[in-house]
Amino acid sequence: MSAAIRAERLRKVYPGSPPVAALKSASLEIADNEFFTLLGPSGCGKTTLLRLVAGFESITGGTLHLFGEDIAHLPPEKRPVNTVFQHYSLFPHMTILDNVAFGLRRLGKPRQEAAGKAQEMLDLVQLRDYGARLPNQLSGGQQQRVALARALAPRPRVLLLDEPLSALDLKLRQSMRLELKRLQRETGITFVFVTHDQDEALAMSDRIAVMSAGEIQQIATPGEIYEYPANRFVAEFIGDANFYQARVEQVRDNGATYLTPFGTRLAGPLVEGAEPGRSVTVFVRPEKVTLTAAATEGNLPGRVRDVIYLGDTTDYRITLEQGGDITVRAENHKDGRPLANPGDDVFVELDPSALRVLKE
Amino acid sequence: MKQATRDIRILPGFNWVTLAFFLYLYLPLIILVVFSFNASRSATVWEGFSVDWYFKAFANDDIRRAAANSLIIATVSMVASTCIATMAALALARNRRIRRKPVFSGLIMLPLMMPEIVTAVATLTFFAAIGLSLGLGNIIIAHTVFCIPFAYLPIRARLQGMDESLETAAQDLYAGRWDTLRLITLPLLAPGILSGAMLAFIISIDDFIITLMVAEAGSTTLPIYIYSLVRLGITPEINAVSTVLLIISILFVGLSYRIGKKR
Amino acid sequence: MTAVLDRLKAYAGVAPATLVIGVFMIAPLMIIFAYSFLEPNPYGGVRPAFSTGAYTKLFYERDLFDEMVFNATYLKITFRSLWIAAASVAACLLIGFPVAYYIAMQPPERRNLLILLITIPFWTNLLIRTYCWILVLRDTGLINNALISAGLIDRPFTMLYTEGAIVLGLIYTYIPFMVLPIYASLERLDLRLIEASRDLYATKWGTLRQIVLPLAAPGIIAGSILVFIPGLGAFIAPELLGGGKNLMLGSLVQLQFSSARNWPFGSALAVVIMAVVMLTLMLYARNARRNGGGLQH
Numbered sequence: 001m002s003a004a005i006r007a008e009r010l011r012k013v014y015p016g017s018p019p020v021a022a023l024k025s026a027s028l029e030i031a032d033n034e035f036f037t038l039l040g041p042s043g044c045g046k047t048t049l050l051r052l053v054a055g056f057e058s059i060t061g062g063t064l065h066l067f068g069e070d071i072a073h074l075p076p077e078k079r080p081v082n083t084v085f086q087h088y089s090l091f092p093h094m095t096i097l098d099n100v101a102f103g104l105r106r107l108g109k110p111r112q113e114a115a116g117k118a119q120e121m122l123d124l125v126q127l128r129d130y131g132a133r134l135p136n137q138l139s140g141g142q143q144q145r146v147a148l149a150r151a152l153a154p155r156p157r158v159l160l161l162d163e164p165l166s167a168l169d170l171k172l173r174q175s176m177r178l179e180l181k182r183l184q185r186e187t188g189i190t191f192v193f194v195t196h197d198q199d200e201a202l203a204m205s206d207r208i209a210v211m212s213a214g215e216i217q218q219i220a221t222p223g224e225i226y227e228y229p230a231n232r233f234v235a236e237f238i239g240d241a242n243f244y245q246a247r248v249e250q251v252r253d254n255g256a257t258y259l260t261p262f263g264t265r266l267a268g269p270l271v272e273g274a275e276p277g278r279s280v281t282v283f284v285r286p287e288k289v290t291l292t293a294a295a296t297e298g299n300l301p302g303r304v305r306d307v308i309y310l311g312d313t314t315d316y317r318i319t320l321e322q323g324g325d326i327t328v329r330a331e332n333h334k335d336g337r338p339l340a341n342p343g344d345d346v347f348v349e350l351d352p353s354a355l356r357v358l359k360e
Numbered sequence: 361m362k363q364a365t366r367d368i369r370i371l372p373g374f375n376w377v378t379l380a381f382f383l384y385l386y387l388p389l390i391i392l393v394v395f396s397f398n399a400s401r402s403a404t405v406w407e408g409f410s411v412d413w414y415f416k417a418f419a420n421d422d423i424r425r426a427a428a429n430s431l432i433i434a435t436v437s438m439v440a441s442t443c444i445a446t447m448a449a450l451a452l453a454r455n456r457r458i459r460r461k462p463v464f465s466g467l468i469m470l471p472l473m474m475p476e477i478v479t480a481v482a483t484l485t486f487f488a489a490i491g492l493s494l495g496l497g498n499i500i501i502a503h504t505v506f507c508i509p510f511a512y513l514p515i516r517a518r519l520q521g522m523d524e525s526l527e528t529a530a531q532d533l534y535a536g537r538w539d540t541l542r543l544i545t546l547p548l549l550a551p552g553i554l555s556g557a558m559l560a561f562i563i564s565i566d567d568f569i570i571t572l573m574v575a576e577a578g579s580t581t582l583p584i585y586i587y588s589l590v591r592l593g594i595t596p597e598i599n600a601v602s603t604v605l606l607i608i609s610i611l612f613v614g615l616s617y618r619i620g621k622k623r
Numbered sequence: 624m625t626a627v628l629d630r631l632k633a634y635a636g637v638a639p640a641t642l643v644i645g646v647f648m649i650a651p652l653m654i655i656f657a658y659s660f661l662e663p664n665p666y667g668g669v670r671p672a673f674s675t676g677a678y679t680k681l682f683y684e685r686d687l688f689d690e691m692v693f694n695a696t697y698l699k700i701t702f703r704s705l706w707i708a709a710a711s712v713a714a715c716l717l718i719g720f721p722v723a724y725y726i727a728m729q730p731p732e733r734r735n736l737l738i739l740l741i742t743i744p745f746w747t748n749l750l751i752r753t754y755c756w757i758l759v760l761r762d763t764g765l766i767n768n769a770l771i772s773a774g775l776i777d778r779p780f781t782m783l784y785t786e787g788a789i790v791l792g793l794i795y796t797y798i799p800f801m802v803l804p805i806y807a808s809l810e811r812l813d814l815r816l817i818e819a820s821r822d823l824y825a826t827k828w829g830t831l832r833q834i835v836l837p838l839a840a841p842g843i844i845a846g847s848i849l850v851f852i853p854g855l856g857a858f859i860a861p862e863l864l865g866g867g868k869n870l871m872l873g874s875l876v877q878l879q880f881s882s883a884r885n886w887p888f889g890s891a892l893a894v895v896i897m898a899v900v901m902l903t904l905m906l907y908a909r910n911a912r913r914n915g916g917g918l919q920h
Contacts, residue, residue, distance in 0.1 A: 056368055056818050076368060076821040077829075089819040093837045102833075103823035154824065369728050369817050371827055377721040384795070385744050388755030391765065395758070405768070444639045451636020464637050467644055474652075475856025475900065477873040478893045481880050482651035485890070488668060489654055505647045508640060566748045569858050569873075573880065583750050590754050590863065602751040609747045617739055 002068040004158055004190040005030040005053060011061035012048050022048040024214035025062070030158075030192060032067075035184050037193045039201040040211035041237070046194045049211075050160050053192065054083050067157060077106070082151035084161040088143045090135035096122070096146050097131035103154035121149035124183070141172045145179075152183070158190045165200065177203050198238045202226065210234045232281060232358055241283040242326050246357070248278045258282065258357060261324065262300060262350060268357035281358040286329035288354035291316060291339050292347045299347040302326070304340045314338055318348060326350075389606065396599035413600035423601060426585040429496060433581060434564040436500045441507035442557040448508075449515040450545070454527075472509040479506060480573040487574065495579055502574045503564045510563045511556035518552025558612045566609070652897070659890035667884045677891035697875070701895070704872040707786060707861075708854035711793040712801075712847045718794070719801035719846065724835070726802075727809035738806065745799040753792050753863045760788055760864070784866030792860035793850075800849035808842030809835070841911070848907055856896050872896055 005028075012023040023045040030036045038046035051057045052064065055076035064072045071079055082103065090099050101118035105111070122131055125145040135143055144164060151159055161180070165173045181204050184191045195201055201208050202222045209219045210233075218230035229235035232243065246258040246266065256274050258266045260282060271280050292299060305325075306317040316328045316339070326348055330339055340346050399408035417423055448468055452461050471479060483502045492498060526548070530540045546553075568583040575584060582605065589598050659677050661669040681701075684694040726737045744752060759765045762779035770776045782788055812835065820830040836843075858873035865871070872892060879889025 054818075054822055056821075058367075075827075076818070077824045077826055081822075083819070083822045085815055085819060087813075087815065089813065089815040091816060091819070091834060102820070102825070106824035106829065150823070367728075368821050368827075369814060371721070371724065371831065374721040374725040377718065378725040381718055381722045381798075382740065385741070385798075388752065388759055388795075389744060389747070391758055392751065392755045444643060447636045448640035451634075455633060455636060457630075457633035458637065464641065467649075468640055470644060470648055473852065473900065473904065474648075475853055475873070475896055477856040477858050477876050478652075478655075478896055478900075479648070481876055481889055481893055482655045483647065484880060485654050485658060485886065486647070486651035501647055505643055508644065512640075568748075568750055569877075573877070583748060586748075586750050586754075590750070590757070598754065602748065602754065605751060606747050610743055613739075613743055 002065075003029040004032045004034065004067060005192070006065040007049075007053075007062065008064075009062040010049065010052060010059060010064060012045075012052055012057060013060045021214055023052070026211075026214075026216050027062075028209055028216060028219055030190060032190055033188055035181070035191045035193065035204055035206045037195060037201040037205035037208045038211055039195055039198065039208050039237075040217075041196055043213075044211040045214040046196075046211045047162055048214075050083075050162055050192065050194050053158070054081055054160050055079050080157045082154060082156040082159055084144075084147050084151045084159065084164045086163045086166060088135075088140075088147040088167075090143055090146055090150070092135055094134075095131060096127070096133050096135065096138070099135065099146060100131075100150045100153050102150065107154055118149075118153055121153045122146075124152075125149045125179075141168055141176070144168060144176065148180075148183070152187065152189070155187075156189065158192060159184075161191060161193045163194055163196070165195070166197070173200075180204060202238070210237060212237070228356065230359060232283075235283050235358060240286050240327065240329070242286060242289075243281055243283045244324065245279050246282045246355075248274045248276050248280060250276060256357075260352070260355060261322070264298075264350075264352045264355075266352055266355050266357065269359060271357060271359055282355050283358060284326075284350065284355050286315065286327040287313070288351070289326060289328045290349040291318075291328050291330050292349050295347055296349075299349050300326075301345065301347055304342050304344045304346055307338055307340070307342055309338070316340060316346075318346065320348070392599055393603050393606070396596055396603045398596050398599075401595060413596040414604075417597050417600040417604075420597070422580070422585060423582075426580045426582045429579060430565050430582040433496055433499050433503055434561050437503035437507050437564040438511075438557050438561040440500070440504040441560045442511045442553060444504070445508050445511035445556060445560075446515055446549075446553055449512055449519055450541075450549075453516065453519040454524075454545075468512050469509050471506045476506075476569045480570040483570065484573040493576065495576060498574050498576065499571055499579055499581070502570050503567060506567065506570060507560035507563050511560040514556040514559060515549065515552040518549055522548055555617075558615065562609055562612050565605075655890045655893050658887055659894050661887050663885045663887050665884060667886065669886050674887070677885075677887040680888050681891065681895070697892075700870050700875055701872060703786070703869065704855055705899075707789055707793065707871060708851050708857075710790050711797065711854045712850045714790060714794050715798045715801040715850045716843065716847065719798055720805055720839075720843070723802045723805035723809055723842075727806055727812070734810070738803070741799050741802055749796060749859055750863075752795060753859050756788070756792055756795065756864060757783060760791075783864060784868055786865070786869050788864040789857075789861050789869060789871070792864040793854050793857055796857075796860060797850040797853060800853075801846035804845040804849065805839055805842040808839045812838050844907060844910060848903055851903060852900050855899060 008027050010023060010026045014020040014022055026049055038049060040046045048057065052059050055074060059072050063070065066079065097115060097118050100121050101114040104114035104117055119131060122128055125148055127142060127145055130138065130142065138146065165176050168176060177200060193204065205222055207219060207221055208225050210217045210225060212233050218225060218234050225234065225238055229238065235241045244261050246260045248256055249259045250257045251274055255267055256270050258268055258280060260266055266282065300320055300322065302318040302320040304316055305319050308315040313329050313331055318326050318328060320326060328348060332338065396413055397409050397411060398406055399410040451458060452465060487498055527540050527544055530544045535543060566583065568587065571581050571584055586598055586601060658669050660673055660675065662672045662674045662676065664670050681697050682693060683691040686692045726734055729737065760782040762781065766782065767779040770780065816834055817830055820834045825833055856873045857871060858877060861869060861871040861874050876889050876892045879885045879892065
């Protein structure tokens with residue numbers, strides 16, 4: 001079985017003066033039956049990549065295969081791929097049922113059959129009784145579900161979702177996440193999901209491609225992306241992190257040891273061009289650091305500068321005595337009291353295994 | 361690559377239709393202008409460059425008289441119709457005490473919805489019935505009525521695009537109703553009023569049918585004079601006069617477009 | 624008392640417009656209606672005697688024996704006018720839709736420029752624009768000269784003074800009225816709907832038929848009306864390009880108030896034109912109301 005989507009050095013330049021390279025060079029392989037997410041800030045090229053797969057834009061360079069077939073020159077209607085649009089894009093002059101049956105009708109299904117299938121899809125997205133209404137008589141969340149039903153009705157081999165949840169409010173967004181995941185499991189269709197929301201990406205995806213400035217930064221599972229980001233961009237974009245400069249102490253065959261600014265040693269992967277004495281970036285997630293009042297050996301003394309209350313947790317910005325800052329994220333006391341107040345002298349406990357070396 | 365810049369919205373052939381359309385639109389006008397500089401009497405065979413027809417046209421007393429009439433009529437009708445249209449547009453957009461607004465806006469649009477020939481004979485009949493005979497005055501009245509919707513449309517468009525909160529802000533800063541109108545609304549509305557006035561002017565100076573029916577002897581306007589020349593036989597003199605009118609129209613439309621775009 | 628005065632003051636802004644249009648537009652139209660039921664005065668004007676003669680003249684004439692016989696002359700002119708106006712609408716639509724679509728798909732600055740280019744000839748004198756076509760179409764005009772010198776024909780091909788020439792002139796005059804409203808509705812069209820349609824297996828032309836045309840319908844209908852109404856009462860194009868042979872309603876009306884001196888008949892014809900216009904507008908209004916809910920957004 002070949003990959004659902006295989007892109008090699010895919011490139012898109014929008015003509016103009018100057019021309020805009022929305023996608024510089026993207027290579028990726030998406031497996032059949034996968035929930036794959038393209039994650040990145042706006043303008044990173046994720047939507048462009050999606051539109052190239054859908055066929056809305058012509059590719060400037062590279063190759064694009066769908067289940068082994070070269071689709072680069074096929075118009076959208078010849079690709080077994082359907083899209084859920086960010087702003088739903090329901091046909092305003094057609095009823096909900098006609099909207100959902102649209103693709104099936106164009107594929108040559110008789111009216112009766114198409115209507116029957118469309119009704120099934122409406123049942124699936126829990127809009128059984130809405131078939132006769134017009135799109136503008138539905139709420140945003142309902143319209144989104146219709147858009148989903150419409151794109152799924154022709155049973156595409158790949159479903160593309162372009163930030164489908166971004167126009168919904170938080171609660172609805174969270175319940176739609178579960179629903180999307182359920183639909184993907186039930187239908188067995190490959191989902192390619194575009195979003196700028198890291199929580200969405202982490203919660204739903206089998207794998208994530210983090211994109212920035214027209215290039216793919218890293219492709220990995222949510223856990224890998226969070227724990228072992230490929231570079232500083234990924235580490236910063238997903239979750240929060242404290243960054244420090246460490247020094248290469250010793251290079252070995254399959255790794256290196258690094259001297260951290262906290263006087264500890266850290267064994268890590270080999271960084272490109274590593275030689276003793278060179279500086280590398282290390283980081284630690286704020287929730288992996290703890291705040292303590294005990295002056296145990298190895299704990300770092302410092303003073304609390306800011307306390308930022310976040311509801312379930314609190315962020316403490318601490319100025320370290322040795323110089324530099326660190327942010328510690330800690331759960332609140334059961335009674336809601338903060339662990340420390342601005343101006344308090346505290347100690348920070350930093351387990352060496354929580355520090356990670358960035359490869360780039 | 362076969363289709364390097366494929367845009368899925370583009371429909372084949374539509375670009376050629378558009379090109380042909382613009383040729384169709386401009387070719388006759390280009391011919392008109394080119395042959396106004398023709399040395400011979402022929403209006404279609406080119407025999408060398410000359411500006412004689414322009415001098416002949418300007419030296420022609422009838423043309424000068426007709427042009428003067430046209431200018432007087434267009435200026436007066438422009439001022440009158442623009443004033444009426446501005447008042448109506450302001451009242452309909454800002455005065456909340458007026459009820460049945462669609463009736464009033466429909467009434468203002470009426471001269472635009474009637475085929476011109478109907479307006480023309482109706483006005484003629486009316487003037488004859490009440491025995492009105494004011495020379496150019498008759499034409500001015502008829503043109504003013506006909507120009508009101510043309511002046512009204514750009515003003516209303518401008519008012520709709522205007523931020524009403526600016527006026528509220530002025531009132532909040534102790535400006536009375538008249539001060540608000542004078543200091544805020546009218547200055548902001550000025551581009552709309554100006555383009556409305558220009559459209560009214562062009563409509564009046566170009567009008568033919570209404571003028572033809574309503575004009576009394578001695579009140580010949582430029583279009584009426586051109587019409588009589590066209591019927592009598594074609595000389596490049598018409599081309600010369602027409603080119604001048606064309607340039608005036610383009611100037612006015614271009615200007616009103618620029619003003620409308622600004623700010 | 625002050626309440627009444629207050630109410631009057633509220634309407635002060637619309638009063639001049641109402642007064643001017645009421646006196647110089649509504650009243651004249653009412654007089655025309657009244658005149659159509661009076662008897663003609665052979666020296667112009669009317670005689671104050673009730674008569675439906677003007678309307679029967681549309682269908683009947685008195686023969687040599689003073690008997691009423693059916694006369695198709697005016698009906699023919701009426702139908703010719705309707706036919707020519709309808710043909711102009713069809714031709715304007717056929718040309719205007721692709722043009723409007725093409726312009727709507729351009730980048731914004733180019734769109735505005737193209738729209739300005741359409742409106743420039745529109746604001747130039749109607750007579751002059753029509754006169755240009757005489758130069759092009761007549762037997763010694765540009766097309767015939769070109770065809771003859773190219774050796775394609777040896778005798779001029781008659782184009783001027785035909786119904787085709789009138790339609791051509793009407794298209795030329797009124798096509799901006801078709802392009803602009805269609806453009807306005809296409810410009811507002813959500814282009815992502817085209818993508819959605821293509822994504823759901825509709826072809827280029829299928830998308831045009833299923834999505835674009837239905838959503839541009841308000842513009843198409845408005846444009847058709849804006850071409851049809853003035854086309855019906857057109858005067859200049861039939862006079863100059865039809866050469867008086869192919870009489871249309873506009874010229875017929877003008878004739879009754881000038882050389883024919885039959886004001887009641889002219890008035891009756893004007894009333895007929897007004898009736899057709901009102902009917903068209905009423906159909907439009909009803910249609911707009913019916914579709915208003917679904918197509919506004």
